[in-house]
Amino acid sequence: MATKLELKSYKADTHNNWCPGCGDFGILTAMQMALFQLKIEPHRVALFSGIGCSGKTPHYVNVYGFHTLHGRVLPVATGAKIANKELTVIAVGGDGDGYGIGSGYFINAGRRNLDFTYVVFNNGVYGLTKGQASPTLAKGIKTKSLPDPTILEGINPIALAVGAGYTFIARGYALDVRYLSNLIAQAIRHRGSAFIDVLQTCPTYNDLYTKEWYDEGPEGKSRIYKLEDTGYDGLVHDADDGDELVAKKVQAVARSYEWGEQIPVGVYYRVERPTYEEEVANRRPSLGETSLVNIDLNDRDVQPLLDSLR
Numbered sequence: 001m002a003t004k005l006e007l008k009s010y011k012a013d014t015h016n017n018w019c020p021g022c023g024d025f026g027i028l029t030a031m032q033m034a035l036f037q038l039k040i041e042p043h044r045v046a047l048f049s050g051i052g053c054s055g056k057t058p059h060y061v062n063v064y065g066f067h068t069l070h071g072r073v074l075p076v077a078t079g080a081k082i083a084n085k086e087l088t089v090i091a092v093g094g095d096g097d098g099y100g101i102g103s104g105y106f107i108n109a110g111r112r113n114l115d116f117t118y119v120v121f122n123n124g125v126y127g128l129t130k131g132q133a134s135p136t137l138a139k140g141i142k143t144k145s146l147p148d149p150t151i152l153e154g155i156n157p158i159a160l161a162v163g164a165g166y167t168f169i170a171r172g173y174a175l176d177v178r179y180l181s182n183l184i185a186q187a188i189r190h191r192g193s194a195f196i197d198v199l200q201t202c203p204t205y206n207d208l209y210t211k212e213w214y215d216e217g218p219e220g221k222s223r224i225y226k227l228e229d230t231g232y233d234g235l236v237h238d239a240d241d242g243d244e245l246v247a248k249k250v251q252a253v254a255r256s257y258e259w260g261e262q263i264p265v266g267v268y269y270r271v272e273r274p275t276y277e278e279e280v281a282n283r284r285p286s287l288g289e290t291s292l293v294n295i296d297l298n299d300r301d302v303q304p305l306l307d308s309l310r
């Protein structure tokens with residue numbers, strides 16, 4: 001029997017042990033709001049996570065969940081989507097998980113353009129293991145748990161996603177929950193690999209990029225601004241127009257390097273192009289008819305295949 005969906009339908013009754021004031025709470029609420037906004041029934045959603053503080057997210061959302069291995073969230077989410085394309089698949093993880101150990105998967109998931117959403121909790125540190133510098137902490141920065149400033153260059157996740165081929169690329173801010181929930185809803189609705197880098201405060205280990213730092217920049221104004229408020233348009237209107245594709249990518253990368261006094265959030269880049277599932281179905285129409293989980297292998301005679309491998 002169908003039950004009426006409410007925001008609390010997406011909340012799991014599990015004790016939450018994130019630190020008080022952690023930006024993760026904002027991302028969690030935004031995700032639940034997005035699912036409620038889209039009215040996707042909980043049993044049609046599968047949420048996957050890597051290792052780190054963000055890895056606990058599936059414990060707190062009342063949908064199917066899988067807490068995977070460090071850096072391996074995208075291969076597992078990919079397998080689930082390929083097996084059951086009717087699921088709404090969401091992957092979450094931290095900046096260390098996704099841009100460090102999982103960086104190869106991050107790039108190749110973009111190339112594939114499978115229809116799923118990847119949300120990265122980007123706080124500049126490895127929070128769960130006491131605040132070591134993550135791949136997004138810029139060279140020369142010293143947070144309170146580091147003995148010395150970092151000596152490695154920080155990576156730019158938006159620029160990396162543009163280069164990898166993600167077809168929806170956005171950045172959000174964990175403490176603007178309503179705006180972030182709308183970004184997540186857009187990402188879920190997008191057909192293809194959608195990626196959102198979320199600026200997330202870690203009050204326990206990152207004493208530089210705090211709520212006060214983001215919200216009270218020069219002259220007491222927020223450093224965060226919305227791309228669309230400046231007339232920015234990240235949508236590629238004609239995916240067959242190579243010049244427009246390159247121009248939109250260059251524009252997205254240029255904005256992604258803005259950091260400090262002004263930090264843009266919003267949709268940097270979006271294009272409609274065939275998904276992995278559609279490409280496979282074009283080549284193997286039988287695989288496009290239904291999800292793999294619906295195929296009864298008992299009906300299939302696999303002997304000719306086995307014989308061919310002898």
Ligand code: SF4
Binds near residue numbers: 023123
């Ligand atoms: Fe949040 Fe940082 Fe605490 Fe982890 S260590 S729960 S990221 S505040």
Ligand code: MG
Binds near residue numbers: 052096123127
């Ligand atoms: Mg982190």
